[in-house]
Amino acid sequence: MRLATRPVALWFSAATTASAFLPTSLGLVHPSIGVVSRSRFGALKQKTSLRMSSSSTNSMKVALCQFHVTSDKEANHSTAKSYLEKAKAGGADLVVLPEIWNSPYATAAFPEYAETLPQVGDKESESSSTKLLLDAAKEHNVWIVGGSIPEVVKDDNGENKIYNTCLVLNPEGEVVAKHRKVHLFDIDVPGGITFFESETLSPGEGMTHFSTPFGEIGLGICYDIRFPEYAMLLRQKYNCVALIYPGAFNLTTGPAHWELLQRGRAVDNQCYVMMASPARTEDPKDENAKYPHYTAWGHSTVVSPWGEVISTIDEKEGIVFADLDLAKVEEMRAGIPIENQKREDMYSLKEL
Numbered sequence: 001m002r003l004a005t006r007p008v009a010l011w012f013s014a015a016t017t018a019s020a021f022l023p024t025s026l027g028l029v030h031p032s033i034g035v036v037s038r039s040r041f042g043a044l045k046q047k048t049s050l051r052m053s054s055s056s057t058n059s060m061k062v063a064l065c066q067f068h069v070t071s072d073k074e075a076n077h078s079t080a081k082s083y084l085e086k087a088k089a090g091g092a093d094l095v096v097l098p099e100i101w102n103s104p105y106a107t108a109a110f111p112e113y114a115e116t117l118p119q120v121g122d123k124e125s126e127s128s129s130t131k132l133l134l135d136a137a138k139e140h141n142v143w144i145v146g147g148s149i150p151e152v153v154k155d156d157n158g159e160n161k162i163y164n165t166c167l168v169l170n171p172e173g174e175v176v177a178k179h180r181k182v183h184l185f186d187i188d189v190p191g192g193i194t195f196f197e198s199e200t201l202s203p204g205e206g207m208t209h210f211s212t213p214f215g216e217i218g219l220g221i222c223y224d225i226r227f228p229e230y231a232m233l234l235r236q237k238y239n240c241v242a243l244i245y246p247g248a249f250n251l252t253t254g255p256a257h258w259e260l261l262q263r264g265r266a267v268d269n270q271c272y273v274m275m276a277s278p279a280r281t282e283d284p285k286d287e288n289a290k291y292p293h294y295t296a297w298g299h300s301t302v303v304s305p306w307g308e309v310i311s312t313i314d315e316k317e318g319i320v321f322a323d324l325d326l327a328k329v330e331e332m333r334a335g336i337p338i339e340n341q342k343r344e345d346m347y348s349l350k351e352l
Helices: 073-089 128-140 222-226 228-238 253-269 327-335
Strands: 059-066 094-096 143-145 149-154 160-169 175-180 186-188 194-196 208-212 215-219 242-246 272-276 301-303 309-312 318-325
Touching: 059 073, 059 272, 059 301, 073 094, 073 128, 073 318, 128 143, 128 160, 175 208, 215 228, 222 242, 222 253, 222 272, 228 242, 228 253, 242 253, 253 272, 253 301, 253 309, 272 318, 301 318, 309 318
Parallel strands: 059 094, 094 143, 215 242, 242 272
Antiparallel strands: 059 318, 143 160, 149 160, 160 175, 186 194, 208 215, 272 301, 301 309
């Protein structure tokens, strides 16, 4: 493992002790919480004139859930419910699920697994996947960024449109944000991977952010992270302190760009960046499989405003916990004030 020489960071609740953790090849794992998490830290250069706020809202514990996704929707529901419970047991304020967690990641599967999703402001839903999220948010009193699931919508002509959609739920069990993936994953890498989401999916049309006691948080899905303009607008117009992207990179793009893109968006916008991936499931080589297999990269990760990976995992199942010191966002922006140094007489960025 490339992180084997890095220090391991663990969170201990009042109900857990160091003796309850068992050594593994990855670090340590707790048998009841089921968490495998790695952190790596670096020195953040700070000006002595800067001060950190002592307000409780300047600290947020996040949990990125990385688990196997199968073709069995009910099994996926059971897994997601279990991971949400573990995240709460770990003390999370905000929990993030992976991209397309209720369905195989295959364009042909999206229409079959698609559900009719609620709108912002709704507290009830006939969607089985959404009902699970709404109930969990209320039961565990946590914010949930619900990864993404295929959404079906009838257009004005009575035709079905399918979107790759993420819902955000507050601790009262209310939908507070809804993001439809704006940039569709249409790529053809010679000798690598060919995948066209546009075969069945339609693109979203809006930027998404939501307000929390911890600050404004921007939202994208996977391929959206490759477009710096989207992230920069979330920072510039809405002052987002964190950007969250449920994602599912593959074995071609993952090793090359997964961490690089997160670090780039974090430094560009001087904020925290998080990506939650499904755990990797190896190709079963089943010629009779209904849908082609997609092998996810995994490596769910949290990056600081300084561009350093502060918590991550490998390709296996687990939960990545991280304590976000949101005062670091303002320290970074005050110490390197690029927002005030832009040459708007030469260039500009605006939302249309």
